[in-house]
Amino acid sequence: MTQDSFRSWRITTRNFIDYxxxxxxxxxxxxxxxxxxxxxxxxGVINLGSLASTEILASFSSRWPTVIEAIEPKELRAELYAIVHPSVISTGPGFGRRYQSMKLAIHPCRRDQLIAQSSGRSSPRYSCEPMPVLI
Structure with a gap:
């Protein structure tokens, strides 16, 4: 994938998840x-939230070839380091010296915002930690 196609993929992926x-x-x-x-x-890493890995895989695989591998929370740091190690991250003209141009970050919506929007309250009713999964 080239820099231009990655830029296009980021936009398409963000729009897909927003939809x-x-x-x-x-x-x-x-x-x-x-x-x-x-x-x-x-x-990268995906937080599944309340969805099953099969739902994510089915949604993404219809557009892009996708592989999902579950990881234990204690292994998250090592897995992230293996992904973002300088010898692994793409470099080249136009990418600059930082990782911002070669990454995509889509954060989960904050739970207290979701509950406030749906119920008019501003305090969360429950807490559920998402399980990290490598993609």
Whole structure:
């Protein structure tokens, strides 16, 4: 994947997730953090929130080839380091010296905002930590 195609992929992916969030409220708890690697693939971590990995895989696989691998929370730091290591992240003209131009970060909607919008209250009713999954 080139820099231009990655830029286009970021926009398409953000629009896709925003559309899914409007269609199904469970998608509002999904977070995606991805980086372009030197071999032209995209690697990252996705917080599934309330969705099952099969739902995410079915949605993404219809547009892009996707592989999801579950990881334990204690392994998250090592997995992220392996993804964002300088020898793995894509470099080249136009990318600059920072990772911002070669990453995509879509944060989950804050739970207290979701509850305030749906019930008029501003305090969260429950807490559910998303399980990180590598994509």
């Amino acid at each position: 899914q969030r409007r269609k199904c409220p469970l998608w509002k708890s999904v977070g995606l953090y991805a980086w372009l690697t030197q071999d032209g693939t995209i690697r």
